[in-house]
Amino acid sequence: MTRSAAPVPEPFTTSPDGKMVKCKVCAPHIPLEPKRWMLRGSMSTHLKTDSHRGHAHAGHTVSLEERVRMNEQQAEAERAQRDTQATALQNLPDFHMRSPAPREQSQQELGMWDEYEMNGGSFEIAEDPAELAEREGRQWLEREVGELSIWNAEAFAKAIGFGDTVNVDILEDDPEVDELLAEAMGNAREWTCQLSLRQGHMTRSTWLTFRYHFADVDEPETANHFGGTQGARKNNEFRPYDTKTMFLLDVLDNLPHLRISDSLMKVFLWILKECGANDVPSFYRLRKMQKSLCEHSGVPTLPCKSGQGNVFYINDPRTIIAKDWANPLVRKYIHVYPEITDGPISEIWHAEKWRKDMDLSALSQMWDDGNGVPEFTVKSILSGYPIAMPNPERTYARGRPIYTSLIDLFEQYCDFKKIIESTHSKPIETYDALTNDEVLVKLYQSSGPADNPMANEICGHMIGRANLPCRKCNVGGTHREKESDEVYHSMFTAGEPRTKGETLAEVVSQVELACLGVASHVETRQTASGVKDAYTQPWIEELINRARKMHQDEPNRTHESIKQELLAWVEENKDRVYNSFLTMKGFDPNRDTPVELLHTILLGIVKYVWYGSHSTWSEASKKTFAIRLQSTNTNGLSIHAIRSNYIMQYANSLIGRQLKTVAQTSVFHVYDLVSDKQFALWKAVGQLSALLWFPEIRDLNTYLVSVYHPYYHLLKLNASKPDRQEDVETAVANVLDLFAEIDPSKIIEKIKLHILAHVREDILRFGPLVGVATEFFECFNVIFRMCSILSNHRAPSRDIAYQLADQEAMKHRLTGGHWRSELVSDSGSAVWECAGPGVIDYLREKPLLQKLYGWTDPQPKAPGTFGLAPMTRGHGQHVRPSVNFGDTATSKALNAAAFSSISQWNPCKYIVARSGDQCIVGSWIVGESPIDNSSTIGRIVEVLSQGISAIVVIDVFHAASTRHPLFDMPMLARRQEETTYLILPGKAIQFEFNVQHDCHSAGCRANGVRPVVQERVESDLTETFIVHEGLARYVINTHAFHNAHLIRHILPRNLTAPIPLYDDRRKKHDELAATLRSSEDEKRRKKKEKEQQKQKEKEAKAAAAVPIHSSESGDPGATQDHGSRKKRKAK
Template structure:
């Protein structure tokens, strides 16, 4: 029993501990079982937590009294005066034309709350309820929660005051600044369908922009300004919100956990999106592999039943596993549909008829047929009674015999045909991404990622639990799980990187002492025995069976340790079984063990297996041990690059760090796909860098650490930079050659780490995962296609969806906001939606065309218009000068007169200067950038540096680039191993090239070691865009035109390697005898450990002697 003895405190039974009553009332979930010692009560009374709790209770009480006071006044007024809601059919005064000198409308504030016509109800009780509802809507929602019995336990005083003070003040000021609207009927305008007006369309658009959120108070201010400016159709905020709700209901995308079926349906119903949906595997043209539908998984590994089963030929539907007839009369059984050069083909078995009319599958292997030659499907043959009997004879292949034994003829027609009901039936492959969402506001905006959709989020449910709910509403086939390493381990039911078997993809590992032996250490440089989802599921079932049979928790933990398999989803049931077994043994000690085990088995058999085991393990077409590809953001940038960077800068002195910062700041940033380099910031926060800064370091540090590190550390930077650039390939032209390069580069990384820090190989699973790169590339093609950078940038989207939320139901608020954004995108595009009346609707041409006429809106929504190859951006005019016309130049006054082909151009022609051009690969190539081009003289590819860009003023509007030509050296750079560029014949050589012949942009750096560049330069530091008195040193490049092609740059890494000779780009193994090197390093590591133990023992002995 509790005994209350002091005001504000209560004793427990021991009379030694007390509990603060105010704090426990505010935080019951934290203080229900927490007590403080009696002697500490005075300290607690002086604490900020106690004072906040008391203040919050006082605020609650004051607001509660104010609530009941206003409530009583309203009821009394309602009962005595029989107050009626005024009916306003039009504004009290006509809204005049805009006059900036006219005072604001004096009647505006009086009519601000009258948003629409509402006839007073006949029933006085109903009328009273509506008046109370109006009263409630003007008060704080927290008071309403208290009135309804829902407290705000768990929120501290900062949570209660969620908005900033200035936001609250503005909200109070603008709270009544609404606009009178006559009614709430939504008569759609044909011109702006589904919106009633252009104004409503624009406000719905700005209220649902992905990364730009507008608060309620700011929106009210905008509406008020527009009203005061004489815009007649300005809605009130309430009417805007009610129309948005009405629009969501019409377009059918009201979700709590956003319905993935509706999201996919909207993509299929959008004529702009649907052509880009690939439903079949594709044989790439010219052997260029760039997408997942080119990869081995779709083409060969995935069960054909998990791909799209049907081909539509002018309304005739052909299904796999069904007998069909070709136009030439042959019978075939399509096995898998695929495309080549935009035509549909099929892998198929050829079926022939024996002498007695029986069907025989007689080919040694499947054949490739053109789907357009299919004439009769199974139903047609059935209608014509032309289905032959089946036989099995010696001529059948093993594959065909297996098909018969599996019941293929008995399953004709395909069961999917019944599901389709005569409609086309296709499979949509969806990659799902699970991750924890940080509070960071990413600067990597997701404007271009318009096809990433949100399903659910939760502060409480794990990714596995959320996926289970998703799996219940749709028949899913998984393609890939693109997440970071901890999330992928959870999806694989893996114990994690700290377990003995720390690889989720293979059974590599064991006890730490085993890995420190020669054989154990060497095993880390190769793949172990591959895991499979069947093996993982079998091990989890064994753990559940052991718990059912009464095994101890230690025994199950040993099973998990030995296998490396532990699933948090299944662990709940294991713990429950162990608890139930112990409880039954304690309550009925004489009950036989066999009976207890049988009761537990009955209990488990009654539970749905999907609730016991992870949905990732039971998902058709998905093997988490193979379909969780190595994620290059977390494994390479946030893993290996971060290890290398830490090992490098942690050994530098402050002077060396300053030198590195100077060299880093001097980097040529063109074609590095990075933001502006802030070298001082990188060095100041060297231990807290994120992916964006590590990407910068990875592409540039090899050029700048020379002289600051030894040759072994430089070898790590070279190998890591080379591997990273290969992994960021967007497309692969020669798969065998590419896999060979990746394998050599990955082994170089492991070998270089084994020289500098052998223990890293043992401790860091991310290094071992490099051994699995080849399998994942073959399975998914370029790993950049399954990278999570685009998903990580969704932190900004989540934050913007919650920034103006009350945070009481964050998952709901996010789902509603993103559902609104999905609906807006469907209206702005050419998409269709199924309205509530069952009709398919599309927004008006005016709404759809509005986006195409607004470039800013296009960029925000990620649907900006395509740029044209060879186009030029002209130099801007100087707005501060009186002359507003663009400056022109004649080629005679430029270095164009020195060009090798100057005779082909008129030197007296006027040209505008340009700042950048668009290459054939759609790169934005600025003046000063390095480009590859097609020579106008011999049409061979060359390399040049853009000196100037011009566009002809009149006539044909020719667009040209003046390039300084460089030759490629025959040998690599002696220290960096990269190709070297030199002036042709040691002198400046220029060439005029049409912008349409510029192939692509790439990165090159000045060879400062060869030129002996120093740090004599100083310049004024910019502060507030003005030169300050503070001077900064900078690298002053010597006028020696020798440059190094940066093979560590991610941008166009594949194109530059295709252009250059392979002898200058092929990765070269660091060690020829790898086994001996690794073994010697393993032995040296063991010797180092023994020496460390001897030293510790000696120090211990010395300490013992001194003490004695």
Template sequence: MKCAPLIADEARQWIAGTGWKEHLSSRVHAQALLHEQTSRERVSAVSRAMNAAMQEDTEIVYAPLNNHLAGSSSSKITPNMHVPTANEEAMWYAFEMGDVNFDAGSAPDHALERQQFEKKMDEFGIWNAERVGGVLGAEIDEFMLNEQEDEVLAETLRNVQLNELNVDEICEHEIEGHKKSQSNEWFPYSNKMMFLLDALDNLPRLRISDSLMKVFLWVLREGGARDVPSFDALRKLQKKLNKECSVPSTQHESCQGNIFFVNDPRTLVAQAFSNPLVRPHLHLYPEIPDGLITEVWHAEKWRKTFDSAILAPMYDDEHGRHYYINELARTKKGNYVIPIRWVNLQGKMHADTFTVILDNKCRAVVLDTNVVLIAAAELEFNFLDLQDQKLVPMWHASAVDAGYKNRMPNPDRARACGDPLYRILIDFFGDDMSGNRSKSWNKHGNTYMTIHNLPHRLLQQEFHTHFLSTSPNASVTEQFQAFKETIESTHKEPVQVLNVQTGMSARFVLGTNSGPSDNPMQSEISGHIGGQGNHFCRKCKVGGNNLHKESAEGYHSLFVPGIPQTATDILAELKIQVKMACRGVAQPIIDGQADSGVKDAYTQYWINQLIERARDMKKRDRSRSTDSIAEELLTWVAVNEARIYNPFLSHPGFDPATDTPIEILHTILLGIVKYLWHGSHTSWSDAQKKTYTLRLQSTDMNGLSIHAIQANYIMQYANSLIGRVLTALLWYPEIHKINEYLNDVDVAAGNVLDVFVMINPSKMTMKMKLHLLAHLRTDILRFGPLVGVATEAFECFNAIFHFCSIHSNHLAPSLDISQQLAGQESLKHRVTGGWWPSNGDWVRSGVLVRDFMQTQPMLQGLLGWQDPKPLVPGSFTLNAMKQVGKKRIRPKVRLSECSASQAVNFTAYEPTSEWFHGSHVVSAALDDCTVGSWIFADSPVNGVVVAGRILEILINISVSMAIVVLNIFHTAATRHITFDMPVLTRRHGETEIQIIPAMNIKCWYNVQHDCQHARCTASGLRPQKQERQETGIMEAFIEHKPDREKKHHELATELHATKDGRRKAAQEKRDAKKAGEVAAVQSSGSGTSTKKRKTAHC
């Protein structure tokens, strides 16, 4: 092998393979390294001097942006502009007038300096590589040991055990002998290798231990990779990055004495503001929907019920003029208004305002009984402008009494220090999770957050779920206390940050939007007794003892929302319980908790403490009265009130009773659906279970975005299914007509409850999740589609915590896990081009770091970032090429050879034209349709919408056109008798095929075979697959049969009706004919008799 420092002599650069460790420890190698390092430092010094000289007169200085936590003025990332002095202006004026001649002097002679520079370079051996050997001088023979000497030296070192190097020592030796490339393109990393190793060490779902990282470094060095650092060098860089651009993990101590660490939510939000991939998606104002409700900013909480002071307090117009709520402003028409809430309407800013008029004495009167919506573009002057121009009118006494005058200027204006001020709302999630690898329970209370100013399609991505804290000791409520203090600190000191959309600094204030969690955790943060209490609903006061719930009135009350529960009511009840605890008696508290349904786990700790203290005080002094003890303890309670009561109950803008929305996963899927599933499968026989499994496995999933159905697994583990299995087939992420939608939800929820109680009436008194369905309407109005507050993303994030917990040091788990996840947040921010403050300026990663994230889908997936490319309606994908011999080809087919030849509009295309087979085509609804998909499309034959199934996808590359061959079906006049769903049939049982251009496809949908009428059975047999191979074991499967018998029945019915009608008509005709013949005979008989009589008479 070769040693890099000893390459001067090409004939003697090889070292024996058995002696490389000894050579690394030898004096020869150390001297060579020292000489190489000295030469490199000299060259670097000269190079820096040359660069400094070249750039001295051309250096551009950029103005640093204020730090995001300090500073008062708004600044932009622009170069500093030189302001000329008066003398300079006079000089340039004289020059322009031609009165001054400039003399730059004679050119300096740099010949001597150049000779000196060349001499230095020659001495350093930079420009003359031939002299490198001479630099080594007489010691060259000592450097170049032969193989025999190497072997002797190796044996000697082995005997004295000097060659036993550990991994870190090998790293140190190797890194000294390799050239390290430096480039700002990989900033803040020194090179690409360092960036990749840091990314590898911070992947959320692929946690790497220190030992494994050392092995990776060893493998890279052995493989000849460049720029491989030592383990210590990597950790040193990561420690530096954590100080400069990481999320700080701050220590907190709860009121109960538990210590834990919290990742600063202010920094997490600041990173979103300064990230070019995230900031464009932040919605900072409520919006008035145009009939379509999709997000929380469309719902009533943001639009109506939220205190306007908690939402965005100001609007920044295009001229940098800031309009604040509760401040007087004037429109371009000269009218005075007071904005009270900023809203978006059709993409433009508007304001809910109170009109201000002047009475006959020019005093301002506020018309606050009517809210007027105006466009923000109509505003001309804000309150400061009116003050400067002395246009603020005198206030009427009614306006002064109502407090309008005292609220001007808005206090937030001073806190913003001239920057735009926004408010970010956070969803706070808490959950209990085991930190162990094994099944033994090691409880950790975890808290996560999401920025709910982002659309829910992004919030469902792992990338946008942020870790806050964990602790094996402190409860979620204790950890929320620290979170709350941080949130409320921004109300007094807004956080300054770079707004990448404007390039200017901005400030934000934090608030809490909702608390999505599972039902037990939502009950805990709401101070609720839980689902087993008499009052089992956290959202209302419904319930009572069993006698009440079993009465006619009480039982019916469980089907509708009760009197709403509020944080104020909960806090008042807790104060009563604390007051009773000061008397040292527990039973009245227990009774009160059962009667009210209020039992707060956080306050219960202090209630128990107060009871014990009261009893101890009574024991120490038996003569002391209970009232005296209670008075002393109540005094202590008054001083420590903030520590005693649940912090969720006093958080501005957040009411745990109403802001803990119904959670779809635990309430619907793991609640209602699981109840139905349990009630179904527990009564089945083995034969019925087998039949169910076979029929479930035969489900056609085309058109459904769900995981593959594993029917055998579902039946085998029927009593322990999770949300992945008990999943929804269809989500409604958009609400088009809110009133109609809410009515449908009420009917659907009512039907579910009625079915449950028809099967088992006691379920309604026992299952809290059933009653929660009555609150669906309220939560949808407040938060919009409930899929937007689903907890699946949080539950998935538990896996990332689990990986960090396994690889933590287990000595300080809260700190270690917080720091690991803070490092992950920092990596995500760096690779996505986010900015961070550094030495009074704002910096971001080098261009190669940013481009790496954009061009590497694997890294995007590993970091949980999903940036799907927008689908284009009508676009298509070709089938993969096939291997034919040594070539890969994509076969062509003629149109006349395809199923398209049977289409009714086949003649509209050239029969001999050649086409490729395609695998996918995109519909107008951006559905990725494949062969076998059921679609709606516009027919080119008659222009009507047709339904059918795709038989083939054909693509003509020459004209860039895709067509599908569609098997046409028609909707039957009646719905399915069992499922009450539309039925597709062929017209008169005949096959109809049309060629449909891809651009005509509207959307796809799901269709299931009507096995009931076709009488499909498990008649098929196929080899069972194990390890992806077919075995000799045969398994049954459902064979879908064409419903010929049903069609025969229909035809028989039609035939019978037709024949019956014909028979009836023929019978009627025969009866009529017979009746006519009888009448004729009778008439003929009468005439003959008369004639005879006449004749006779004659």
């Protein structure tokens, strides 16, 4: 018979099964029902928790004085009970026991007593360990509460049980004081407990029991084998974490560059425990807390299955976008409306896709200025407003603003497309950190940044050699047709544009052909059109096989009936069969896969010219290039440290980072190592690369657009020059023409060259191409790999998605992002919460944490900010170096009279320019002259500071009126070859740029020798380096990417604008086409001769292997050989 459960005391109530109990005092304060229940064994522990006492205090409002009085009464009652028990013991009857026999003392005992009496020794009675721990704990609490300056620590210590109770005066009840006292009391108990444990008066099991009974736990949880402090107190400062320790452990577990395994985390917890740290959770409790955070403020991870049946996981993009809107640091950078800017074009919302080409329904259709202005959709305004009111979107908006957020995706798009389209009918509900209101957000595709093979897949284009090889246009033809003058010339320009409607129609036609079961027909059509969709291709192959099998199983069935049956299946499964990119609203794959800088420029044309150069060099030439490259001035280049020997050693395997260095600097080092045409190509590639890395376009007319563009009147074009080509067009033309002149076949074999012809239209559509470069995604690869390093790779995408989701949630909490709370307001609306001030301020105040998370201060350093030179040791202490103004080069400046010659100044390491550059001594800068406010070019000689301001002295140089005869770049020299110093205010520095010494004109040679540094010390080996001659002539590096737009803005256009190579490009292209035909005819002739020669050799070999058969000879071997040959032929 089952025994019924014992009744529970107040204020508890039991669950229906009798196994769990719930506190009626605390339950109303716990939002989740499962969290309200606890084990029956936890009742006594729960009554002692701070949370229960706080809730009981809130319900009964017992003052602190009353609680002290009640404690005194309880202590008096306990003392009276002890006195009664003592009296009862005294009244017990006497028991007469036999006295023990006297024991004879040993010689040792007698000697001990004699020694005691002779020497007058004394004994002390040992103190009770409990009393000793109590006194030590009272002293510890007295010190801690005294430091807090809360009240009389001694009186309060007595009031809470450390010693005899007395009547004391207590201050007024203050929640903040109560919280500090609660923390002090808990620490005092912990300290007393640890003291007893160290002195041997308490066992470890008793100590764990003591810790448990003073913990705030929902259930009696046993720590893992490492142990841990259970039930830490709830700290609102570090919400949603219980304690600061829990917060820091979660931070440690989600570092993007440093992954912590479970075993290592257990070691950390053990170390913290052994060091006596407070609030150290067990490993189980830590993981439980992280799981809880993920459920209510994390990013969901969704399982998906591709059309071919592959299983993978993704993080919900709706939640990620919602967190961006709810994050104050991110929200201010989110734009929802197109802009017609009067200033530079720097973002996609300045360009034509948002302004002219996008479907209006895919943009934010309402305007919300927060002042009650009527909100109209664009369609309503264009149509005259009255016909479709109210707006149907108001049915689910319920007064909330609705916006559109454009995102970029290019992998596993089918499932992403479903999620994106779901937001069109059910928008994302999120918190707008800019307006502090709840808003709705729809998602649409913006662009598809990818390398060229991936871009071809997105567009459904054939990867490899096709008759029409471009994914963006229909240029091309058969190989013979490409050799003709007309088609060959068309390869240098953009052809008739492709559209996603045409591409989808072609894919549908191929699917219909596949239903006939003839693969060759489909292949012929794919080659002719250039459309071969990688997503649909597996289904095409399956349809071909199914059609063949159906025809084999039913020979009498017509091809048309089989086709109709298969097409019916395709119609039912068209979402699985056809490429999702081709059916996405607001996204045109052929136009929205822009030219990608990393893979088309650096890993394309730069790599081509680099290989064409170094592959012909001798060992001496390679060594010469390496020495020159290592001597490059890198100030103003914003590149990594140059390792020239590494670049030459792995010349065929360079990555984008190294090719970026090669593109910006090689022109100064290869002038006598390559042919004239190759050197001209180096200059053209460097010039184009710098133009494409512009972060902003100040004058679109000058930068890009010719007057033949259909929107030239909207872009304020200068119609007085109808035949001109602008910078980017000219630079692209020069690159293509030079590649073709070196090898005419390159233009039809390397599709990356033709893709350059589409640069102009992509810039018009998206703005500067650096804004859609995949280089940003490539930099994320290290994070992606670190998320996989601790996985067992049985579920790789899931493990990576989980870790990325945790990092996303941690980033959101650290930066002050909001998330939907589990609570609901009185009006029924959602409640949005964020992390506590301790969490948010921690990232702002801890530089180490910022570095570990890759966080940069959103507030850049103000212009004129300087960094002082390091302190030096003098007279046993560190001293800030200072100089007398009269002893510096600054005193020789033209405007030095404005400063006292005896004033003291501090040398500085750097000064911050208006562009944000940190300019050091030796940097070349453009500054604003204090004499006439004009732009002045010079090299920094000194940076000095006095108080909170700094001055910069520069060696003034002037730009020559003509370009360098070899490098085609602006030159710098001193006026009359005289050194002139000029003092500029620190805030007058505009930007830094790169300059190289004119070693070609000066005749600089590699005649310097220095020891090779190995293991950070100088070895016995030596290396040579360039020693610059005394000629003070320099060249402005217009191939440098950094501040390329700024240096071109201050220099005259005749010094920087690209110069067309040929006045009549068509005539040149016809010449190159003729050369191509001649070379291709020669190749075909040689190939035919080679094939004929092989055929003759084959026939001769076959004839030699067959002997002449003669019946007269009677040779049995001949007959046998002839018979075996007949058998082989039959076989």
